[in-house]
Amino acid sequence: MNKFLDLFEKEKPIIGMLHLGKRNLYKDALDLTKYELNTYLENGIDGVIVEDYFGDYNDVERTLEYLYVLRNDVIYGVNYLRNYKIAFELAQLYKAKFIQIDSVAGHLLSSQDEKYAQELNELRNITNIPVIGGVRFKYQPYLSERSLKEDLELGMQRCDGIVVTGDATGLETPLKKAAEFKHIIKDFPLIIGAGLTPDNCIPSLTVGDAAIVGSYVKHNHKDSGIVSAKHVKKLVYKVKTIRK
Numbered sequence: 001m002n003k004f005l006d007l008f009e010k011e012k013p014i015i016g017m018l019h020l021g022k023r024n025l026y027k028d029a030l031d032l033t034k035y036e037l038n039t040y041l042e043n044g045i046d047g048v049i050v051e052d053y054f055g056d057y058n059d060v061e062r063t064l065e066y067l068y069v070l071r072n073d074v075i076y077g078v079n080y081l082r083n084y085k086i087a088f089e090l091a092q093l094y095k096a097k098f099i100q101i102d103s104v105a106g107h108l109l110s111s112q113d114e115k116y117a118q119e120l121n122e123l124r125n126i127t128n129i130p131v132i133g134g135v136r137f138k139y140q141p142y143l144s145e146r147s148l149k150e151d152l153e154l155g156m157q158r159c160d161g162i163v164v165t166g167d168a169t170g171l172e173t174p175l176k177k178a179a180e181f182k183h184i185i186k187d188f189p190l191i192i193g194a195g196l197t198p199d200n201c202i203p204s205l206t207v208g209d210a211a212i213v214g215s216y217v218k219h220n221h222k223d224s225g226i227v228s229a230k231h232v233k234k235l236v237y238k239v240k241t242i243r244k
Helices: 029-042 057-070 084-093 110-127 148-158 175-185 201-207 229-243
Strands: 014-018 047-051 076-079 098-105 131-135 161-164 190-192 210-213
Touching: 014 029, 014 229, 029 047, 029 057, 029 229, 047 057, 057 076, 057 084, 076 084, 084 098, 084 110, 098 110, 098 148, 110 148, 131 148, 148 161, 148 175, 161 175, 175 190, 175 201, 190 201, 201 210, 201 229
Parallel strands: 014 047, 014 210, 047 076, 076 098, 098 131, 131 161, 161 190, 190 210
Antiparallel strands: none
16 A cells, blocks of 8 residues: 555556646636646546646645635645645645655755754654655755665655656656666655656556656647647557556
């Protein structure tokens, strides 16, 4: 049993990223988010993550409140990039099903890491909310000077699923890197965190246990775009072949 994977009915769940903020012709950030949420769900996405990527605290809170009050049938998580502690507060208040943290190990000097681990595990124990966390994650520094194996072993103590990415948003997660992670963590859940497409989803999900999608499913295949039903359908159709 796993606290994160057990949230989903289907194996190899695909989670859509809600980047928030005002973009294109949408003057109200929440209107855009509602449209993208519906596009995801109507076309087979299994859950969503609310993230302050283009938005701010107000956008995150409004979205979580909307989900909690009117769409509590949805499996939704939160990633508050500016402060992971706020993510726990918001998740508790608005009953988010899980939390994503971009890095749970490897990003701090050893002198800072012990305090971080203690604070994180205290929050996990208090809230009992599943956490997925990155190791050697895009844009995150590598300061621990530990081996990958050591950082992953610590990461497994600090979350319920490891998220692996390439070097940047939208870039494919290297299969070799994902396979190396999986070899070390074995049965512990591995989430492909970036760059999933119809062309690479079968090998990627053969290694990984779930995936987070964002850039590919946008109308322009960029993070700045709007979620496209056509692109979501194409990806989900391919994912179904590996579920079979």
